[in-house]
Amino acid sequence: MPVKLKGWHTSIDMVDWIVTKASHRLDSSSDYTTSLELENKATAEDHVAEDEDNGSEL
Secondary structure, eight states, X not given: OEEOOXXXXXXXHTSOEEEEEEEEEEOTTXXXXXXXXXXXXXXXXXXXXXXXXXXXXX
16 A cells, blocks of 8 residues: 655655555554554565455455
8 A cells, every 4th residue: 555754854755655564553541543564665566565464465
């Protein structure tokens, strides 16, 4: 899944990023948090992200 970053250093904002892992957490105070791991699309074009919970492609 493509991602566009904004507000970082220009050299980071200009890179085409893809999500390689998305983790979701709901804690006891009902706070919902999503964490993303990103890769530079140019270096990961043959990589397919998978949902670790059920092994399906994202």
